[in-house]
Amino acid sequence: xxxxxxxxLLLGSVFxxxxxxxxxxxxxxxxxxxEDDKSSSTQPQQASPDIMxxxxxxxxxxxxxxxxxxxxxxxxxxxxxxxLQNYWTQQAGLFSMSAKKAMLEHPELxxxxxxxxxxxxxxxxxxxxxxxxxxxxxxxAQHYGVMFFYRGQDPIDGQxxxxxxxxxxxxxLSVIPVSVDGIVNPxxxxxxxxxxxxxxxxxxxxxxxxxxxxxxxxxxPVSYGFISQDDLAKQFLNVSTDxxxxx
Numbered sequence: 001x002x003x004x005x006x007x008x009l010l011l012g013s014v015f016x017x018x019x020x021x022x023x024x025x026x027x028x029x030x031x032x033x034x035e036d037d038k039s040s041s042t043q044p045q046q047a048s049p050d051i052m053x054x055x056x057x058x059x060x061x062x063x064x065x066x067x068x069x070x071x072x073x074x075x076x077x078x079x080x081x082x083x084l085q086n087y088w089t090q091q092a093g094l095f096s097m098s099a100k101k102a103m104l105e106h107p108e109l110x111x112x113x114x115x116x117x118x119x120x121x122x123x124x125x126x127x128x129x130x131x132x133x134x135x136x137x138x139x140x141a142q143h144y145g146v147m148f149f150y151r152g153q154d155p156i157d158g159q160x161x162x163x164x165x166x167x168x169x170x171x172x173l174s175v176i177p178v179s180v181d182g183i184v185n186p187x188x189x190x191x192x193x194x195x196x197x198x199x200x201x202x203x204x205x206x207x208x209x210x211x212x213x214x215x216x217x218x219x220x221p222v223s224y225g226f227i228s229q230d231d232l233a234k235q236f237l238n239v240s241t242d243x244x245x246x247x
Contacts, residue, residue, distance in 0.1 A: 062088065115246075133233040136240035137171050144211035146175045147219070149198050152183025152191075157207045160226050161185045164209070167229050180206060211239070 049057070065081035103110045111117075116125060140146075148164050150157040161177075165187050168175045177188040180198050184191040201219045203210065207226070210219040223235050 058084075058087075130233075133237045134171065136237040137173060137233065140211060140236060140240055141173055144213055144220075146173060146222075147210045147212050148175050148177045148188075148207065149180055149194070149203055149210065150177065150185070150207040151181045152179050152185050153181055154206070156226050158185055160207050161187050163227065163229050163232065164188070167232055170229070171233075175209075 062081070062084040065077070065084050069077040069081040107113060150161060152158075164175060164177070167173065177185075177191040178194050178197065179185075179191050180194040182193060198204075198206075198208075201210070201212075203219070205224050208224050209222040209227075209232070211222055212219045220239070222239055223232060227235065
């Protein structure tokens, strides 16, 4: 169904091998005049139009037929338009079937192999995603320290504090909370005071969750601002893969 819809939107931008010129020949036949038939025997045959020329001509013919059927309603005008519209529908169906066949001959192109779109596989897919996220968090924690810079008086920062608290409990992650305004949130009683670390590390936006490299003394951001626990886990995975696409 998605392939058919895509083909309809493209208005037949890809033609099947079996019906490649059928619509074009039908269009030409329906618009041929007696003079064309008379002169065709004396003039050399012209080369076939470019595929983009065919597409543009058929699209224009379909639009014109539709507008004529709307502005001048009648059986003949509607029939002319609907025949053109049926041509596009037929091409869309052929496109859809060729796509299904191509997926069998070239399974490496099938997105469903990596990310199934069937509802019945959602639970297993989510479990695999969660496992990848957990591995990413554990791997980063082995090489970096995790620091959370927040403002104790800011309500958004306070909301994120709850997320960070739950996050480190869920993943058994050691997170060093640092207050940049001298106010400690009760949910993070192990909070340290900022003694200029944020400024030295170039952290100017808060709240900020950072990965600190103990060897080089540098940091890389994981997130700025509020973020949910699920999205934070995904962000750890993104950072660990340097934001490699997973699609």
